[in-house]
Amino acid sequence: xxxxxxxxxxxxxxxxxxxxxxxxxxxxxxxxxxxxxxxxxxxxxxxxxxxxxxxxxxxxxxxxxxxxxxxxxxxxxxxxxxxxxxxxxxxxxxxxxxxxxxxxxxxxxxxxxxxxxxxxxxxxxxxxxxxxxxxxxxxxxxxxxxxxxxxxxxxxxxxxxxxxxxxxxxxxxxxxxxxxxxxxxxxxxxxxxxxxxxxxxxxxxxxxxxxxxxxxxxxxxxxxxxxxxxxxxxxxxxxxxxxxxxxxxxxxxxxxxxxxxxxxxxxxxxxxxxxxxxxxxxxxxxxxxxxxxxxxxxxxxxxxxxxxxxxxxxxxxxxxxxxxxxxxxxxxxxxxxxxxxxxxxxxxxxxxxxxxxxxxxxxxxxxxxxxxxxxxxxxxxxxxxxxxxxxxxxxxxxxxxxxxxxxxxxxxxxxxxxxxxxxxxxxxxxxxxxxxxxxxxxxxxxxxxxxxxxxxxxxxxxxxxxx
Numbered sequence: 001x002x003x004x005x006x007x008x009x010x011x012x013x014x015x016x017x018x019x020x021x022x023x024x025x026x027x028x029x030x031x032x033x034x035x036x037x038x039x040x041x042x043x044x045x046x047x048x049x050x051x052x053x054x055x056x057x058x059x060x061x062x063x064x065x066x067x068x069x070x071x072x073x074x075x076x077x078x079x080x081x082x083x084x085x086x087x088x089x090x091x092x093x094x095x096x097x098x099x100x101x102x103x104x105x106x107x108x109x110x111x112x113x114x115x116x117x118x119x120x121x122x123x124x125x126x127x128x129x130x131x132x133x134x135x136x137x138x139x140x141x142x143x144x145x146x147x148x149x150x151x152x153x154x155x156x157x158x159x160x161x162x163x164x165x166x167x168x169x170x171x172x173x174x175x176x177x178x179x180x181x182x183x184x185x186x187x188x189x190x191x192x193x194x195x196x197x198x199x200x201x202x203x204x205x206x207x208x209x210x211x212x213x214x215x216x217x218x219x220x221x222x223x224x225x226x227x228x229x230x231x232x233x234x235x236x237x238x239x240x241x242x243x244x245x246x247x248x249x250x251x252x253x254x255x256x257x258x259x260x261x262x263x264x265x266x267x268x269x270x271x272x273x274x275x276x277x278x279x280x281x282x283x284x285x286x287x288x289x290x291x292x293x294x295x296x297x298x299x300x301x302x303x304x305x306x307x308x309x310x311x312x313x314x315x316x317x318x319x320x321x322x323x324x325x326x327x328x329x330x331x332x333x334x335x336x337x338x339x340x341x342x343x344x345x346x347x348x349x350x351x352x353x354x355x356x357x358x359x360x361x362x363x364x365x366x367x368x369x370x371x372x373x374x375x376x377x378x379x380x381x382x383x384x385x386x387x388x389x390x391x392x393x394x395x396x397x398x399x400x401x402x403x404x405x406x407x408x409x410x411x412x413x414x415x416x417x418x419x420x421x422x423x424x425x426x427x428x429x430x431x432x433x434x435x436x437x438x439x440x441x442x443x444x445x446x447x448x449x450x451x452x453x454x455x456x457x458x459x460x461x462x463x464x465x466x467x
Contacts (some may be wrong), residue, residue: 013162018044020198020457021182023169023235026054027145027446028426028453029202030152034117035454037159041461043454044194045161046184048168049230052153054204055427056446058226059145060269060323061127062135063447064440065107070136074124078132080105087441090129090293091400091434094248099432102407103441103448110447111136119151125274125320126376127439129293135274135440141322143269144443169234172199172242172422179242179421197464198421198457201411202450205399205427206233207252213396216249224260225396226267235428239403242422245414247430248401253437255397256297257311257390259332265395266332268311270294270439275320276380277313278360280389282306284343284352286360289372295436298394308393310334310346312357316384327390334389342387357382398437402430409453423456425449 025047066083121136166187181195207227288300336342361381
């Protein structure tokens with residue numbers, strides 16, 4: 001039995017006191033635990049779901065960072081300022097600037113931190129809203145989420161960091177103005193109080209939380225979600241119950257390219273478009289700049305009568321995206337021996353479709369999109385057989401709103417007063433992304449602010465112990 005799977009016999013391994021308690025086992029929580037452990041602390045991770053990893057396991061495109069050695073090896077010269085500007089503009093200039101400044105200036109350090117621990121991201125692609133290849137990916141082009149979680153769990157195992165699943169934190173305990181522990185409900189067990197002077201919330205967002213979406217954005221209730229079922233906003237409730245403020249709660253991102261003709265909604269990553277794929281409507285024609293922000297691409301798809309489109313690519317593009325093999329294995333990929341055959345299976349006009357591909361390839365050769373102004377993801381034409389398509393439409397994907405935090409990951413009241421001993425990072429924290437998150441920034445956020453949460457916890461305990 002894996003040491004990561006809770007069993008009643010493991011109850012004896014649970015201590016009553018830890019240096020810090022981390023709620024959530026996604027990338028943010030695992031990184032925070034590792035960073036804290038490296039600073040000499042003894043953390044514990046509680047995960048309410050049976051499976052570890054949270055929404056991080058679903059991430060596919062990569063991790064954004066600027067001024068990295070990886071970029072230089074690819075002859076890409078980038079700057080923190082350009083990274084900041086792309087993210088600020090992509091977020092509608094509604095981002096928390098202090099969070100954004102820290103994020104863009106510490107992303108390269110986060111890439112280095114992973115690399116020094118054997119988690120290497122040597123490949124690059126580009127995501128929507130970016131003007132420079134800065135989305136770092138694994139060497140085999142595998143989806144970054146599962147790759148990252150697998151390796152972080154190995155490091156936690158090596159560090160003997162205890163992780164309990166089926167462990168639902170239902171309450172943060174406070175003594176006056178300070179945190180002193182949590183109440184945890186274990187599957188099949190009664191509530192248990194676990195003591196700690198520090199709690200880090202790394203519970204993710206509320207993309208699967210219908211009640212919260214109904215409260216803030218009832219207009220989005222008809223959308224399906226890419227989120228795993230545990231993303232119900234637990235961290236927001238835990239924080240709010242001890243006085244935390246909330247920000248940007250109406251800002252919920254709809255991802256434009258989600259395959260949802262099956263019982264489960266599968267996000268089709270931006271990286272496919274970053275490697276050269278295009279979007280086609282039911283008339284067999286392009287209708288937008290495929291690498292505009294998610295907000296704008298979603299709006300373009302929603303203007304179509306059927307509110308659905310096709311991501312179209314060839315074997316050359318498929319070779320760059322390992323995740324497509326998985327989508328194909330579960331029947332999401334439409335095949336065509338040639339363009340006419342693919343058009344037939346897509347039920348679009350063959351003449352329109354072949355003409356569209358011909359014009360696109362001509363524009364790629366000149367690196368100039370005369371139709372929609374696309375300037376990125378044009379490094380290869382669509383001309384290598386066989387050809388493929390995936391049917392997609394918009395779905396709820398990411399919640400930009402969350403707990404009010406500062407760049408030290410301290411959770412704040414609505415009056416900007418830190419709640420002593422309470423920290424939050426990752427999707428549970430609001431403000432970084434403005435009104436629209438750019439692809440590749442979520443995984444970067446988990447590592448950058450996961451590390452910061454671990455560091456801030458250490459500093460807080462040092463001050464507490466010195467009083």
